[in-house]
Amino acid sequence: MNAPFNARLATSPDVFASVLGPDAASRDSYRRAMMQAVDVALENAHVHDRPYAGNRLEDLMGLVDSIEPFPDTGLGTATIIDEVGRLAVRHALAVSHPRAVAHLHCPVAVPALAAEALISVTNQSLDSWDQSPFATLVEERVVRWLAAEAGLGEAASGSFTSGASQSNMTALHLAAERCGLAARHTGVIFTSAHAHFSVVKSARILGFAADAVVTVDVDSEGRMRPEALSAGIEKAIQAGRPVVAIVATAGTTDLGAIDPLEAIADLADRHGIFLHVDAAYGGGLLFSRHKKRLAGLERARSIALDFHKMLFQPISCGVLLVADKADFLPLGMKADYLNPEEAVFEGAPNLVEHSFQTTRRADALKVLMTARALGRDGLDALICRTLENASAAAEAVTARAYLELARQPSLSTVVFRTVSASSPEDADEKTNRIRARLFETGVAALATTVLDGRVHFKLTLLNPRSTPDVVNRVLDAIGDVAKDMETNNAD
Numbered sequence: 204m205n206a207p208f209n210a211r212l213a214t215s216p217d218v219f220a221s222v223l224g225p226d227a228a229s230r231d232s233y234r235r236a237m238m239q240a241v242d243v244a245l246e247n248a249h250v251h252d253r254p255y256a257g258n259r260l261e262d263l264m265g266l267v268d269s270i271e272p273f274p275d276t277g278l279g280t281a282t283i284i285d286e287v288g289r290l291a292v293r294h295a296l297a298v299s300h301p302r303a304v305a306h307l308h309c310p311v312a313v314p315a316l317a318a319e320a321l322i323s324v325t326n327q328s329l330d331s332w333d334q335s336p337f338a339t340l341v342e343e344r345v346v347r348w349l350a351a352e353a354g355l356g357e358a359a360s361g362s363f364t365s366g367a368s369q370s371n372m373t374a375l376h377l378a379a380e381r382c383g384l385a386a387r388h389t390g391v392i393f394t395s396a397h398a399h400f401s402v403v404k405s406a407r408i409l410g411f412a413a414d415a416v417v418t419v420d421v422d423s424e425g426r427m428r429p430e431a432l433s434a435g436i437e438k439a440i441q442a443g444r445p446v447v448a449i450v451a452t453a454g455t456t457d458l459g460a461i462d463p464l465e466a467i468a469d470l471a472d473r474h475g476i477f478l479h480v481d482a483a484y485g486g487g488l489l490f491s492r493h494k495k496r497l498a499g500l501e502r503a504r505s506i507a508l509d510f511h512k513m514l515f516q517p518i519s520c521g522v523l524l525v526a527d528k529a530d531f532l533p534l535g536m537k538a539d540y541l542n543p544e545e546a547v548f549e550g551a552p553n554l555v556e557h558s559f560q561t562t563r564r565a566d567a568l569k570v571l572m573t574a575r576a577l578g579r580d581g582l583d584a585l586i587c588r589t590l591e592n593a594s595a596a597a598e599a600v601t602a603r604a605y606l607e608l609a610r611q612p613s614l615s616t617v618v619f620r621t622v623s624a625s626s627p628e629d630a631d632e633k634t635n636r637i638r639a640r641l642f643e644t645g646v647a648a649l650a651t652t653v654l655d656g657r658v659h660f661k662l663t664l665l666n667p668r669s670t671p672d673v674v675n676r677v678l679d680a681i682g683d684v685a686k687d688m689e690t691n692n693a694d
């Protein structure tokens with residue numbers, strides 16, 4: 204005969220204390236684990252002055268393969284924090300290192316890190332009010348504040364997302380639902396040639412035809428050309444194709460270019476087209492004195508903002524704002540167990556009706572805690588510093604004879620290449636090799652991208668604790684490696 208459950212399970216009390224409950228043992232285990240995790244993070248981050256000080260790819264693969272994920276007998280929380288936790292920090296890209304300047308990948312604000320701990324320990328889920336009584340209302344409060352900051356009206360609403368990929372996809376779904384099913388077969392979505400690839404990916408996921416996304420030409424600074432958009436719209440109308448949406452970009456991923464939002468909004472208004480603005484990157488300007496550069500944003504029907512880019516939030520943290528909450532109706536499916544037709548809690552919002560997701564993190568809390576902790580002045584100072592660093596970097600590039608600046612920076616990215624006597628193909632290849640060498644030697648983590656058909660370096664300067672000196676060091680290192688490669692080639 205089987206023993207009663209209790210008798211069998213009572214044999215390993217430690218296992219039960221490892222699930223947090225109201226009892227002293229599990230609370231103590233939680234406190235010790237969190238303190239230890241913080242210590243491991245502090246002791247193992249920045250032990251070398253390098254953005255990447257971990258193993259090279261092959262060795263790292265071997266190391267990770269050697270970790271047995273599921274031993275028969277558990278090793279215990281303390282052992283695992285010390286062992287796996289330490290490795291995770293040591294072999295991480297140090298995003299807060301000033302020479303980690305590759306991607307739209309920011310250092311994190313301390314109030315947001317504290318908020319993360321509270322988000323995970325309370326483990327609220329935003330799908331229904333009864334699973335997140337305070338957090339649901341916090342998201343609504345933060346969304347109302349963000350909508351007002353973006354200049355949207357009283358009817359606005361929104362929902363936190365995993366980031367702009369999800370925000371863009373949701374926006375395109377809402378736009379498509381407005382046009383009916385046929386729109387997915389013949390509809391057109393206009394976006395610029397420099398728009399984020401998630402626009403095309405979303406269209407494919409949402410069942411649009413392969414030719415649905417029409418890319419509009421950009422000007423020399425990478426901004427959508429409204430005349431080209433206008434011509435494209437006329438052409439679509441003549442061909443009898445419904446125009447589902449215009450996706451403008453406020454801050455392109457490479458150049459930080461901000462599309463001419465007013466002129467685009469004029470066209471959207473004239474033709475009654477859904478205007479979505481992907482402000483994943485440039486939306487950060489809303490929290491700075493440079494907000495005016497986003498004039499026209501308030502005329503969008505939906506807006507994507509990412510806080511894990513310019514706003515120092517731990518991943519993931521984005522929001523989709525809509526100008527009219529009625530646009531969320533297509534996501535308003537009812538589930539008997541969650542948000543029944545007959546409301547159980549009268550007047551309580553169930554935010555599952557704003558999202559593709561069901562279970563969803565309470566990420567608005569970290570934005571609230573960061574914004575309230577730092578205030579308008581604080582965020583402005585941090586953001587402006589990153590923009591100043593980019594201007595200084597552009598000057599430093601220009602001042603070096605071996606470098607060539609591609610464009611004046613618009614936000615905090617700086618795109619340039621090395622001047623090369625060799626063929627353009629050789630120069631492209633060399634740029635990639637320099638990038639890899641700088642990463643592997645831990646000198647700098649920088650990016651490459653293709654502009655005007657050629658490989659360029661890209662610095663993304665999201666770190667307000669960086670300085671022009673740091674950037675100078677990176678540019679010097681590029682010169683040194685380039686020279687070194689030339690010397691070795693000549694041998």
Ligand SMILES: *Cc1c(COP(=O)(O)O)cnc(C)c1O
Pocket residue numbers: 307365366367368369399401452454455456481482483484509521
């Ligand atoms: C980063 C980025 C995205 C993708 O956002 P995720 O948060 O990574 O999903 C979309 N659009 C632009 C302009 C971006 O810079």
